[in-house]
Amino acid sequence: MKIPFSWLKEHVFFKQSVQQVADDLVRLGHEVESIEQPRSAVKGVRVGHILSMESHPDADKLHLLNIDIAEDEPLGIVCGASNMAVGDKIPVATVGTSLPNGMKIKKGKIRGQVSFGMCCSEAELGLAEDAAGLLILPTDAPIGMEVGEYLALEEAVLDLDITPNRGDCMSARGLARDLAADYDLPLINAGDDDVAVDGAVAVPSVQVSASDDCPLYMARRIEGVSVADSPDWMQARLIAAGQRPVNGVVDVLNYTMLDLGQPMHAFDADTLSGDICVRATQAGESFKALDGRDIALHAGNVVIADDAKVIALAGIMGSEDTGVTEKTTNIILESAAFRAALISTTRRTYGLVSESSMRFERGVDPAMIAVAMNQASTMIMDLFGGKASDISVTGDVEGLVKAKTIHIDMQRIESRLGIDVPEKFDDVLSRMGFGIQRDGNSLTVDVPSHRHDVSLFEDISEEYARVIGFDAIPEVLPSLATINPRKVDTAISSAVELGFVQVINYAFISADEQRLFVEDDGKDLVLQNPISADMSVMRRSVWTGLLNTAKYNMNRQQAGVALVEQGRIYAAIDANNPNEEHRETNVIAWLMAGELESDTWYGKARKADFFDLKGAVESWLSNRGLTARFMADDEALGLQAGQTAKVFVGKSVVGYVGKVDTDLADGFDIDADVFVAQVNLDALHKGKTLKFQPIPEFPSIERDLVFLFERGTESEAVLQTAKRAAGQSCIDVRIFDLYDGKGVPEGKVSLGIRFALQDAKRTLTQEDSDKAMQTIIDAVVRKFNAELRG
């Protein structure tokens, strides 16, 4: 909300500077987002009088002006505008001036002609968004005067972010009340003068049936107004406060709202028929909003209506057809109270927002309803004539403004804030309108009608904190709480130590990308209001994000990537009812593609293959104390058959490693084999706590065997067979050689198996190892139809 500094001063006489007031407002809880200084922003721009004007000799569109600014010599200025004439008064930015748009005025040559300044438009002075030509000033503008002063531009305009609980501060008066209390200065009385009422003007007839939602409704008829533009000073203020002038009557109501905080509305009385009713909407009704939209109303909202139609959506907006225009002569003014929650719900239902709804939904001061009515009536009649009726009042004024009373133990406030609260702060709260009585530790607080947000002990504690100042509260470290320390998850750091770069992708992806790795089984979780279609479905695989990251980087001269991401995947449990139950699963996923390492003096670049990623996953699991088994899987969607495996830990599948389908990788513009893996972190058990084992006392024996196998034989199966055959003393068995080159028959592969034997109780003999070797040979030859080579 924007509020001119001068407006605050109309409600309280303070001497503090703009910056000081801004700082104090912040301390009191009103965030100042910025301070505009319209007057000093145009310092150096002066009223100039055009003495002569001729065309630029070398450019038809430029003019050479001679301008008097009440200095010794007139200024020669080159100007590109065309809407001025000799004798006009115009704003002249003199050399050295900085304009609000950042332009610095220097003495310069334009097409060979020297120019000593610049003539300005409204836009260049920051007074309008755009402008067609120079701002032509009234003929009586004093030559040489600072234009900022002449136009009475505001010294400062504060742009405030009023918190939703302080609807009472969305006006000059509301803010001034906090400042007056803080500065211990009196708040100047609002002009609550009685309006000269003309008994001949009929008091509007009002029926309020929705009295819970509209506890107070005031209406007044004013006859015989001639609506003209509002005066310049009012328009200037409205513009400074960020509002657009409309017509005299509407401007007065907006002005009153900014001044006192009470939103008002005016109807053109001649467009209404019969009584004014404040009532609930009926099914099938519609409403023509000010923005021209026809809105079909739901039952249960509250509207203002006449005999025939809805004339306003209560507290939010009047209808287009019943508003005041330049032609209006008779008006009905409305000043009322509406329930905050009603306004909030209604305006969200229809997607409407107005200055009025913003105030009502945050809560306005019911004590201002009558004051605003009278102030606005007086202004309208002073400016535009007319005769006013008495006010029609429906509802309970006293009940609305009656103070709530809270009883509090002062010690509890002091313990909550962690500081003693001297009585002088009671006085500050009193000045803010609170009735405060302290008797020892017992405190009685009467809450003023404008503070809808205060009803609890905690609210009062905040009021004290605000006036004492948060800075005054000490910094105290509490005693340590009892704790259940939980082990920090090392999943991601462990993957990073293995050489992977962690990335973080959004959890939502496109529906198309979802289908790359997950069948459509109806379990997708779909956002109702996504940022875009590309971010509309909760991911069920992290791989699409990793592929996009790989694409992004490989398109930026990265010859290879090794990525890891930890995060959640999301899916419904029941396909028929995706909103009912869902599961979030914590996973870690890897991607490798392209060069693992570039050419170096000690080696050539090598491209990632299946075993690089498999090894990484194995090492990662082994760091957690887990051993994995891998089983070929030709069915995984999006992965290449023959280069994909399920990962088992114990008996359960915990993830996959595989090569991304080449067409799919092509779709991501990746010109390299891409390998991905994923492990479900929630499915992993903790891993065993390591137990001590004695270091073996007796030496081990190592022996090698080489067999020819059919191509396609799984080495894992061979090793298992060998291990089982070798018996208990076999401590290790592995493939030490793989060869299918010269000398190996077509369709065969040669595997070298190295096994190690060891006994805890004795040194093994040649005989022991010979025996083991023979059982291995027998078992492997029998099971795999293998041929011993050596």
Added chain:
Amino acid sequence: MSEIDSLKGELQRLQEKALASFKNAADLNALQELRVTYLGKKGELTHVLKGVGKLPPQDRPVIGQFVNATKTALAEALDSAEALLAVKEKEQRIEAERIDITLSGRTSPRGALHPVQQGLNEMTAIFSQMGFEISEGPEIEDEFHNFDALNIPQEHPARAMHDTFFFEASDEQQAKLLRTHTSPVQIRAMKNCVESGGEPPLAVVAPGRVYRCDYDVTHSPMFHQVEVFKVDKDVSLAHLKGVLKHFLSAYFEKEIDIRLRPHYFPFTEPSAEVDIGCVFCAAKGCRVCKGSGWVEVLGSGMIHPNVLKSVGIDSEIYSGFAFGLGVERLVMLKHGIPDLRLFFENDMRFLRRMGVSK
């Protein structure tokens, strides 16, 4: 000349010849050959010794001594020549093995922790050390945990400010949503405690992802928060300030000035926004702090009694503080990262640069 003198002379010559040849030996092998030549079983000294047998018996001890002295002298000379040569040969080998130690080392590929992850780890660790228990909650939430229980009823203006992502739902269902803050973890942790028969004190740090339907230069639809709260008897605003000051100073690794400004959040009362003295300009005023010397970093306050009530904790007995940190914001301030979008672009050049963990 007597036999003995002639033998002595022979030994003398032999010794001189031998010592000269040792000196000239080219390498250890040559020296070994000389050892054999002079001291071996068929060597020259043995040859000379054969002449001793021709001497009269009384002369034999005299010449024997002489021979032994010669033998010792030769052996010693050989040893020292060998030692010298060994040193020389080692020096030669070392010279031959000289390498260019400025060539790059053989490295294994280097990984990098995402800067947001580093921030999360550092922040969680600080709170963990202060006695806060780590907790997490679901990212897909319901309106109760994300709003209602946090004292943000349906029609509350603050609810609209949250830019919530909702999931598709049929008419009779209440739509699920992506949590807009980590505060629902407060509700879950407190409910959990109460429903399992426990009671405060409760001190929790809850890191996690949150979502807002807002996407521009300074907003990301997904970002990270760390929620911190403590409920106990006599928890005060002063404790909140103490914890904030300690945390922020620990995180930025220097003493940080903090400033609390009264603010409004539905779930806390009193509420305050927290500014820190600008870490870029030592609070002198710069572009980052818009000249004010202060930078807003988080929202905080004393837990609202309605929130405690919603989980069954008696606000007459217990009080608590709570605050939520924007992780990206603090990481940007700590490392001078200018643009939020860098975190989610995942450019390797950025990640590797920022991934150097101290």
